[in-house]
Amino acid sequence: xxxxxxxxxxxxxxxxxxxxxxxxxxxxxxxxxxxxxxxxxxxxxxxxxxxxxxxxxxxxxxxxxxxxxxxxxxxxxxxxxxxxxxxxxxxxxxxxxxxxxxxxxxxxxxxxxxxxxxxxxxxxxxxxxxxx
Numbered sequence: 001x002x003x004x005x006x007x008x009x010x011x012x013x014x015x016x017x018x019x020x021x022x023x024x025x026x027x028x029x030x031x032x033x034x035x036x037x038x039x040x041x042x043x044x045x046x047x048x049x050x051x052x053x054x055x056x057x058x059x060x061x062x063x064x065x066x067x068x069x070x071x072x073x074x075x076x077x078x079x080x081x082x083x084x085x086x087x088x089x090x091x092x093x094x095x096x097x098x099x100x101x102x103x104x105x106x107x108x109x110x111x112x113x114x115x116x117x118x119x120x121x122x123x124x125x126x127x128x129x130x131x132x
Contacts, residue, residue, distance in 0.1 A: 072121025
């Protein structure tokens, strides 16, 4: 993948952590750059960004405390997503990610054309959230 596209993806990853861009702005930036989606894997500590032609790049994510719990707690995960969407000044992506792992989320896949996020647990359970 071209270095300029990787730089866009890294900028969005950092913006999620420092709070300088919210989820809709990150999605818009990545889509305008030509990305099709991305996946965050809390077990490997990696985020993979994808282009429609199959090209991808793997980025290291910040470490988050604790292991992924064995059971996906969908109710808790949905509550965390609502918190992320609320505009609450106490929200941070790091706090969301740590709580998501405690709720059994092993990772998630964001699909721009599908306009959804698929959160998954260690045993393959899935929770779908649709973009507004």
